[in-house]
Amino acid sequence: MNGFFQKDVISIRDLGKEELDSIFSATEKIIGLDPNQRREIARGKVLGYLFFEPSTRTRLSFQSAMALIGGTSLGIADVSSSAVQKGESLSDTVRVMSGYTDVLVLRHPLDGSSRFSAEISQKPIINGGSGTEEHPTQAIQDLFTIKREKKKIDGLKIGIVGDLKYGRTVYSLLHGLCNYNVDVHLISPESLKIRKDSTYDIKKKLSYTESTNLDEYIDDLDVLYMTRIQKERFPDEEEYVKVRGSYVIGLDMVKKMKEDAIILHPLPRIDEISTDVDSSKQAKYFEQAEYGKYTRAALLGLILNKNGF
Amino acid sequence: MNGFFQKDVISIRDLGKEELDSIFSATEKIIGLDPNQRREIARGKVLGYLFFEPSTRTRLSFQSAMALIGGTSLGIADVSSSAVQKGESLSDTVRVMSGYTDVLVLRHPLDGSSRFSAEISQKPIINGGSGTEEHPTQAIQDLFTIKREKKKIDGLKIGIVGDLKYGRTVYSLLHGLCNYNVDVHLISPESLKIRKDSTYDIKKKLSYTESTNLDEYIDDLDVLYMTRIQKERFPDEEEYVKVRGSYVIGLDMVKKMKEDAIILHPLPRIDEISTDVDSSKQAKYFEQAEYGKYTRAALLGLILNKNGF
Amino acid sequence: MNGFFQKDVISIRDLGKEELDSIFSATEKIIGLDPNQRREIARGKVLGYLFFEPSTRTRLSFQSAMALIGGTSLGIADVSSSAVQKGESLSDTVRVMSGYTDVLVLRHPLDGSSRFSAEISQKPIINGGSGTEEHPTQAIQDLFTIKREKKKIDGLKIGIVGDLKYGRTVYSLLHGLCNYNVDVHLISPESLKIRKDSTYDIKKKLSYTESTNLDEYIDDLDVLYMTRIQKERFPDEEEYVKVRGSYVIGLDMVKKMKEDAIILHPLPRIDEISTDVDSSKQAKYFEQAEYGKYTRAALLGLILNKNGF
Numbered sequence: 046m047n048g049f050f051q052k053d054v055i056s057i058r059d060l061g062k063e064e065l066d067s068i069f070s071a072t073e074k075i076i077g078l079d080p081n082q083r084r085e086i087a088r089g090k091v092l093g094y095l096f097f098e099p100s101t102r103t104r105l106s107f108q109s110a111m112a113l114i115g116g117t118s119l120g121i122a123d124v125s126s127s128a129v130q131k132g133e134s135l136s137d138t139v140r141v142m143s144g145y146t147d148v149l150v151l152r153h154p155l156d157g158s159s160r161f162s163a164e165i166s167q168k169p170i171i172n173g174g175s176g177t178e179e180h181p182t183q184a185i186q187d188l189f190t191i192k193r194e195k196k197k198i199d200g201l202k203i204g205i206v207g208d209l210k211y212g213r214t215v216y217s218l219l220h221g222l223c224n225y226n227v228d229v230h231l232i233s234p235e236s237l238k239i240r241k242d243s244t245y246d247i248k249k250k251l252s253y254t255e256s257t258n259l260d261e262y263i264d265d266l267d268v269l270y271m272t273r274i275q276k277e278r279f280p281d282e283e284e285y286v287k288v289r290g291s292y293v294i295g296l297d298m299v300k301k302m303k304e305d306a307i308i309l310h311p312l313p314r315i316d317e318i319s320t321d322v323d324s325s326k327q328a329k330y331f332e333q334a335e336y337g338k339y340t341r342a343a344l345l346g347l348i349l350n351k352n353g354f
Numbered sequence: 355m356n357g358f359f360q361k362d363v364i365s366i367r368d369l370g371k372e373e374l375d376s377i378f379s380a381t382e383k384i385i386g387l388d389p390n391q392r393r394e395i396a397r398g399k400v401l402g403y404l405f406f407e408p409s410t411r412t413r414l415s416f417q418s419a420m421a422l423i424g425g426t427s428l429g430i431a432d433v434s435s436s437a438v439q440k441g442e443s444l445s446d447t448v449r450v451m452s453g454y455t456d457v458l459v460l461r462h463p464l465d466g467s468s469r470f471s472a473e474i475s476q477k478p479i480i481n482g483g484s485g486t487e488e489h490p491t492q493a494i495q496d497l498f499t500i501k502r503e504k505k506k507i508d509g510l511k512i513g514i515v516g517d518l519k520y521g522r523t524v525y526s527l528l529h530g531l532c533n534y535n536v537d538v539h540l541i542s543p544e545s546l547k548i549r550k551d552s553t554y555d556i557k558k559k560l561s562y563t564e565s566t567n568l569d570e571y572i573d574d575l576d577v578l579y580m581t582r583i584q585k586e587r588f589p590d591e592e593e594y595v596k597v598r599g600s601y602v603i604g605l606d607m608v609k610k611m612k613e614d615a616i617i618l619h620p621l622p623r624i625d626e627i628s629t630d631v632d633s634s635k636q637a638k639y640f641e642q643a644e645y646g647k648y649t650r651a652a653l654l655g656l657i658l659n660k661n662g663f
Numbered sequence: 664m665n666g667f668f669q670k671d672v673i674s675i676r677d678l679g680k681e682e683l684d685s686i687f688s689a690t691e692k693i694i695g696l697d698p699n700q701r702r703e704i705a706r707g708k709v710l711g712y713l714f715f716e717p718s719t720r721t722r723l724s725f726q727s728a729m730a731l732i733g734g735t736s737l738g739i740a741d742v743s744s745s746a747v748q749k750g751e752s753l754s755d756t757v758r759v760m761s762g763y764t765d766v767l768v769l770r771h772p773l774d775g776s777s778r779f780s781a782e783i784s785q786k787p788i789i790n791g792g793s794g795t796e797e798h799p800t801q802a803i804q805d806l807f808t809i810k811r812e813k814k815k816i817d818g819l820k821i822g823i824v825g826d827l828k829y830g831r832t833v834y835s836l837l838h839g840l841c842n843y844n845v846d847v848h849l850i851s852p853e854s855l856k857i858r859k860d861s862t863y864d865i866k867k868k869l870s871y872t873e874s875t876n877l878d879e880y881i882d883d884l885d886v887l888y889m890t891r892i893q894k895e896r897f898p899d900e901e902e903y904v905k906v907r908g909s910y911v912i913g914l915d916m917v918k919k920m921k922e923d924a925i926i927l928h929p930l931p932r933i934d935e936i937s938t939d940v941d942s943s944k945q946a947k948y949f950e951q952a953e954y955g956k957y958t959r960a961a962l963l964g965l966i967l968n969k970n971g972f
Contacts, residue, residue, distance in 0.1 A: 335762030
């Protein structure tokens with residue numbers, strides 16, 4: 046029996062190196078598989094999505110993953126038009142949805158929402174992003190992209206740049222990187238530095254530096270992970286305008302980078318990476334987005350099939 | 355040829371005991387069927403949904419039913435973003451949608467909307483809730499749940515509790531119960547008593563009592579059917595607050611019930627049933643929700659296949 | 664290899680008579696095909712829809728077309744809840760979506776949006792309506808309806824009536840008709856006459872008259888193509904009220920028409936055609952809507968299959 050069968054995927058912290066490796070292998074297998082065989086993996090199975098905050102990208106990534114392996118998706122893309130509006134609890138919504146489907150993906154603004162839901166759901170729950178720190182399938186996608194594009198993760202120098210305070214994906218990625226022997230450089234404006242209270246565990250397992258100066262590291266990085274500085278996170282628009290342009294990657298910056306470095310971004314981007322960078326060979330963020338389809342398909346395939354696929 | 359083939363399902367009043375029995379048998383068959391065989395029932399068929407008032411639950415129940423039997427669903431989940439906004443009539447919307455699909459489910463605030471639509475549609479129409487009284491697939495689901503959990507319907511003592519004035523499901527359930535030999539107790543606040551003008555037909559076929567006192571009946575019921583007291587039905591919030599907590603089922607109430615009684619609820623609930631009741635053996639409302647998937651799948655299967663399945 | 668394989672469909676102007684004929688043949692083939700064979704055409708393929716302005720009808724037509732040939736659809740029905748809200752560019756949205764899907768349909772208010780998207784997408788783009796003039800799949804549907812119902816297009820007298828200034832479908836239809844030897848009569852209020860600057864190319868290939876008087880032509884037309892006078896196009900409500908009722912087709916008008924004439928309408932209609940006309944034998948607008956499913960299925964089938972189907 047494979048270890049993911051009928052299991053919840055709540056936090057990247059629950060996944061060790063071995064688990065990650067088996068997801069990566071399954072992903073490579075999915076990519077290489079004949080489409081007809083691929084469609085057998087989830088034939089007749091139904092993925093339910095419950096999005097308590099909108100995330101078109103994550104939803105479509107899951108839907109396309111499910112379609113790739115022959116399954117169907119249904120659910121609530123935006124909770125504002127649902128029964129929850131009538132005062133229904135998360136718990137009831139999850140229980141009813143789990144009666145309609147074989148596996149559920151939940152997106153929710155509150156920390157702990159996924160773990161709570163997993164306790165009451167009859168079907169496996171995948172956390173599609175919750176609270177301020179958890180987005181395990183994004184971290185899996187990011188790690189897979191690094192591994193596939195750089196042929197390894199251990200030994201890499203990884204710069205993570207931008208909004209490190211509010212960016213949910215950053216915390217999940219850092220927890221994922223704890224499984225590897227990497228040098229991490231966190232680069233952000235002072236006001237967007239990583240939260241001390243959230244890195245307590247990370248600090249014990251991962252060596253990282255903090256800086257406000259990207260120039261200092263740019264020529265040495267193997268992986269440059271950019272993030273969006275989200276306007277909606279700032280209480281004050283003036284503060285936003287001040288830091289917004291701080292870390293913009295243009296072709297001038299790319300020229301300083303190693304030939305075989307890669308640039309990643311969880312997307313959507315606004316102007317952190319200028320569009321003329323898109324055609325540089327370092328730019329791998331669109332590949333990263335597409336790999337998300339394959340990693341999610343692999344995860345769903347493992348959850349739904351006792352003996353893997 | 356099965357009697358539902360290419361037929362509309364507009365009102366529970368159109369279904370006699372024999373028709374209900376054939377839906378119940380088909381439902382049992384669906385539940386027992388091998389998934390691969392199940393998926394053949396609606397293979398390549400398309401269900402269209404047209405929801406002129408939002409009902410995520412009913413929509414997802416139909417979508418999951420269609421997926422279970424191998425079909426696809428598409429449609430308008432919320433009419434506010436549709437052509438209807440441009441002034442299109444219900445009649446035109448139904449005619450166009452019926453050209454895209456094999457069977458249609460319509461949800462509409464107006465009485466008569468489904469019957470009207472059935473007259474102009476080329477494809478069978480299923481009423482997914484209309485006006486103040488009609489919700490036939492909910493009634494089928496409720497009756498099936500009673501039959502499956504209690505092994506019979508005839509001879510049961512059934513309490514229906516809460517908002518009996520505005521609850522669409524209550525009227526449909528009562529009409530469905532007219533086919534059986536049952537004792538019904540209607541229990542509600544004075545201001546939410548069942549409407550006299552709507553029970554004219556029911557009164558001739560069904561013996562029921564009316565009361566404001568649940569305590570009087572609780573220990574004698576075989577089925578306790580709870581309903582939500584809907585805030586949006588009250589013109590006056592003060593009146594709502596007054597009756598809201600009148601009939602709340604907690605563990606203290608469950609203890610008074612028969613060992614083998616069952617508690618049902620069409621969901622969503624707010625606080626009519628406290629959550630600690632969920633794990634009592636009488637609680638069957640989540641099973642009831644899941645049975646809705648199977649009864650709808652059975653109905654769709656009968657409508658779409660000449661000789662049944 | 665068929666000429667549409669992996670090709671974009673951006674403008675009806677890119678399609679010559681030969682291309683149109685091959686779509687029409689493919690459509691006839693789809694209509695005649697056994698459902699089981701039909702479902703093989705796009706088995707396991709995914710259509711992505713990206714609607715930057717809502718069009719339930721066009722979306723559902725594409726979704727039903729894809730379902731008919733065995734494929735799946737996913738996407739953004741209404742961009743207001745998507746990542747684009749967070750400031751993402753059209754270009755990024757298209758690139759990410761093209762990684763999730765096999766073919767994309769784009770609806771967008773701006774001229775040129777589809778051609779621009781096709782340049783950056785890895786997957787074929789179908790224009791599902793853009794700017795003021797382009798709606799190629801609607802024109803294909805209209806031309807197919809004429810050909811199927813009248814057994815030919817050459818030699819017909821075609822009246823196009825209503826809002827010729829703002830109606831996107833009218834310009835696409837006129838460009839399509841340039842491939843045929845037809846007499847076209849454009850009939851509209853003065854304030855809604857066709858735009859001079861947009862008919863420069865059409866004028867060189869197509870002979871048409873302009874008039875405000877439908878009565879003059881009604882008894883001579885083979886095809887009467889009605890359009891909706893869209894309230895939202897008028898800056899001034901008074902002006903709208905003035906022209907609104909100018910060209911209403913009732914049974915009195917139908918009586919003046921040739922026995923074998925046909926009435927078309929891209930729908931939705933408001934009151935340009937009274938509902939008692941629906942049952943006249945000239946009324947073909949609901950057939951036209953259904954043909955849209957088959958022409959789109961044919962187009963998708965050609966784009967997705969190297970050697971056709």
